[in-house]
Amino acid sequence: MKTLYSVLLCALITAMSFGQEQTETQKDTTKQKINTLDEVLITGNLKKDPVLTIVANNYEKDIVQPKNVADLFNDINGLSVIKRGNYAIDPSFRASQYEQLNIQYDGGTKAMHACPNRMDPITTHIIPEEIAKIEIIKGPYTVRYGATFGGVVNLVTQKPDYEDYGLHGKVSSGYESNGDALVNLAQLQYIQEKYDIVANVGYRDFGNYEDGNAIEIPSSFRSTDYGIKIGYNLSEDERLQAHWRQSFGRDVLHAALPMDTEYDNSSILALDYKLDNIGEIAKSLTAKAYYSYVDHLMTNDNRPSFMMMEAVSAVEATTIGGKLELNWKPAEKLNVFSGLDAMHIARDGGRTRLVKVMNGSPLPMPMTFNDKVWQDSYITDLGVFTEAKYTINAKNIFTVGVRYDNVTSDIKDPEADFAALYKLEKRTEHNVSGTVSIKNRVSDRFTLEAAFGRGVRSANMIERFINHFTVGQDPYEYLGNPNLKAEVNNQFEIGFKGNEPLENGFNSFKYETSFYYSSFENYIVGVVDPTITRKFMPMAQPKYVKVFQNIDEAYKTGFEAMAQVDFLKDYYFRTEFAYVYAKNKDLGESLPLTPPLSTKLSLGFQKEKFWANIKYNLISKQDNISKSFGETETDGYQTLDIRFGVKPIKSITLGIAVINALDEAYNSHLNFSFTNQANFGRTPITEPGRNFSAFLQYKF
Template sequence: MRICYGAYLCVLITAMSFGQNKNTIPQDTTKHKMVKLNEVIVTGNLKSDPTLTVTSNKYEEAIIQPKNVADLFNNINGFSSIKRGNYAIDPSFRAAQSEQLNIQYDGGTKAMHACPNRMDPITTHIIPEEITKIEIIKGPYTVRYGATFGGVINMVSQKPDYEAYGFHGKASAGYESNGSSLVNMFQLQYIQQQFDVVANAGYRDFGNYKDGNDVEIPSSFRSTDYGVKLGYNFTDNQRLQAHWRQSFGRDLLHAALPMDSEYDNTSIMALDYKWDAIGGVVKSFTAKAYYSYVDHLMTNINRPTFMMMEALSNVEATTTGGKMEINWTPLKKWNVFSGFDAMHIARDGGRTRLVKMMNGMQMPMPFNDKVWQDSYITDLGVFTEAKYSIRPNTVITAGVRYDHVTSDIKDPEADFEAMYNLGKRTEHNVSGTVSVKTLVSEQFTLEAAYGRGVRSANMMERFINHFSVGQDPYEYIGNPDLKSEVNNQFEIGFKGKNKARSFKYSASFYYAFFENYIVGIIDESLNRKYMPMSEPRHPKVFQNLDDAYKTGLEATMQVNVLKDYYLKAECAYIYAKNNDLKESLPLTPPFNSKLILGFKKEKFWTNVQYNLVSQQHHIAKSFGETQTDGYQTMDVRLGLKPIKGITLGVAVINAFDKAYNNHLNFSFTNQANFGRLPINEPGRNYSVFLQYKF
């Protein structure tokens, strides 16, 4: 598949470039207009942007060293973090997580995790300092960026600064007191009229942090990353860009998982092409191809179970894909995007166990367990999304998408093969959306949308075989016969401001009901496979349930006073229900709100953020959840630019040294001196940040 994508793309570019005069690039750089690739989804254009979107950027003003990209979501309303350790952090949006969220880089590049326990989610495979912008589509309100169930998250990496030719760059360093953690990054770019290059490298060394009770949490890790982005402009309206990055994680401790990672190596390659301003009916053509490979090793060497059993698991994941899209205007008021995309995920690897002792008797005995059983999933999709301007200030969007999904398991364990009639399986998924966005006035925008998002079961839900992959201690068994999960989501949102722009506000209200919702259900006809005398005795098997829904809201308000001061308040609430099991859906965050008082000028800014999180008693007991208390924390940040090119920041996070845990945090697992309790967050943490741009 990788050869087909690359060959097709090269032939396509050659054909489109034939006859184009390279001398058409203007020599006056002040008038030169660069081709903008489709790595950015939200452009501020009513006639092209998806409905119900939000963007976040300027992360240097947060003045806190992110452990991985997931930390960048902490201050985006509606987001929470699922924490299995200081490295294995997953974003959650509106109680949707994992493959329920369509997470990607630069408009389509993906890197799927190798570990079944998600020690290495997609957010760990790129350095946070490389991300310049995060774009969120709040639900299944577009069909253009792959199969989407709960929303799209697009993380935009650093682009060349086309405003100035020659050499430019930046270097940054940071330190956190809690864990004695160090972060540094260096970036260099060289821009010329016809080509450009951006290169970066980073190193992170995080130690074990202490919570508010002064208890040390096993959470240290080290990672080294680098990336190179090359761009070439064939003409003033054609651009080819190649991006290569690698990440190397070492000695990764995961407090809430049964093993630690010795290493996690990731390679990602992407190739993007765009032909803009073609003329006539066809406005532009874009193409993307990408490849990622993750090599992951985990062991229990430093865990209590090592005395009875040595375990080593080496797993790998390969993701390849691509996309081609045409933007065309059949009529004056129509703006249409049509194309196809593909994604192929393949995983393999196994676990080697040396059982040293059983029932008090020494009996060294080796075992080999198949983790992924050499499985794959391939998704081929075609889509069309049309935007119709019924008035200059009102756009209706409608889109439909078809996904042809195939999956297979090529090396099954004997017991898994005995459970199912295995073989290549094909699914036909149809999703769609319709929405309206209107600028009621210059100060008020109203949006409403319906989306049907369809998600095929992921590889863990299909093919995992007697492994503990949940928050609870149960063994889980996959089900290759699962039906696709469907999200029918309705939403209405608005945003506005007064004429003086001293007051602005926004709010979104949504309701979603699910079909074939996938959950693990205890099967008392089956018994535990590993450590058979341990509790719980019966495993869980993934099944489809029909009667589940969620509803919620997000709201934000900001008042600007005395020109440079502002007061901002925001809140998010989610209520989810699984009527079949008469409990909440798992990993539903409690009501949370923030109150921010800040001062901001061009060269100096400061803010105090007060975080209020309610208790969560609406839980999924079948998932191993327990009720969690509410908490209140305060963060103080200050930044300044004393001279040109220098940014300096200091911060105090959790200034009250509060001992608390987020409801979505997993519990300690296989850890000495820790019971099965949720991981606490860091206590008071002083941070210093320095950046130099040149």
């Protein structure tokens, strides 16, 4: 660690020296019109933006401590995280998660996980410091960005600063006391009239953290990442861009999963093209193509089960996709987006088991077994869409969209028992989704939005093809079902937001809220099948397996609300609420992974050179649970976070923070339970206790 600090210090001193030399050189202030790519979905344009959206950004100020991926979502109202350790973290929005959320980078790039236990979700393949902002479309209210069931999450990466030509960059470092964690990042960008280059490299080293009871939680990991983005302006109206990045995870401990990650290597390549100002009717053409590959190895070498059985699993996932979209205006008030997109996901790999003990007795000669994990399966989604926005008047925008998806799936190397259970053949599904919405800007200070969306999601590869693997929150073996119907989300929502001026030392009052209701068709859950017994360790409990099935009746409803008062010019007080209620009417219980009522109270000030805030988080008890999913009731808890940041000079940002300052011992309702861990029972994993952190960034 001392070596890393020395290297970073040298890099910082060198960068400062270089930055001083640059400031002494006269910069080229010539500005060219840059044809920006459609990597940002929400731009502040009333006539183009989707309805009912959230934008979160400026993490350098709002999150000053070193960040793992969870920190990008924890402060967004309505968003929670599903945690299996300190690395395998999935976002959840309004009790929608996994493939129910359309998660992507830069307006369409995807990288699907290779591990059936989601040790490597899409959010692990990019470093948080590279994210400029997060955009969320709250439901299936657009058809332009792929099949969408519960909403779109767009992670927008840093782009060049086109206002300043020449060589620039930044270096940053952060430290966390709880887990002795170190985060480093270096970024360079070179901007010229015709082309631009952005390159970055990052290193993260997190140790095991301690919870509020001073119990060490196995959660350490290391990762190294680098990326390069190259853009070329063919003309003022034409741009081509390539983005290549790789991530290398090492020695990752998963407290709530049966195995640990030895390595997780991912590669992502994305190509983007845009042609603007085509003609009177055809306005712009955009194209995207991407490729990602994930190579994942997991073992149980350091787990209690190793004494009875050695397990090594090597799996891989390939994702290939693209999109072509034409923006055209057949009439002055009508703005239309038409196009097609494609995504192909292929997975393969297996698990090798060396069984040393069988039925409680040591074997004189250990036996080797090979299990097919993904059975060489694939899913291909070909979609076509049209979305039209009609400007009724200067204050009202009406949107309607329709989408068709042709989904093909197949399993090319099935296990004998899986093939005996189902009639396996290539399957094609035809999904139709759509949306209609209206945005009414009542005044400059008040906006009203209403939307209906029908989102359709075909079953993912786990739900179709997993064969007797433990992939849930409970100890059941799960069995896929290749005949599942597609899930349908019929979602209605109304929302409004406003900003009112105040007097007597109070600057303004901001508010925002939305209410929604979703009626589900063919919702997919795992249901115990008493006719099928477990395949591995047949003497263990539970005896029977869960098979993925469609249920007939389910729904959810909820709201998010925010209110903020700005006072004394630079100070603010904000409160946020998020609540969702979900019901599985077939089983008479909640849908799984439904977060409890969340309340956040923030007090802070924001000046140009320094800022601070105190955030009090109140999470209610969750007793509306899914017992069939293995959930238990979760007690409520409160945490307090304190952050302070300062810019002593223009190019330097310093930050310190105390997270969970009260050293609360707690677990989130969405946390998975300890699995195959020495000295831990099957209870939900606990969160970090008090954590001091520091952050330093230098820009030049």
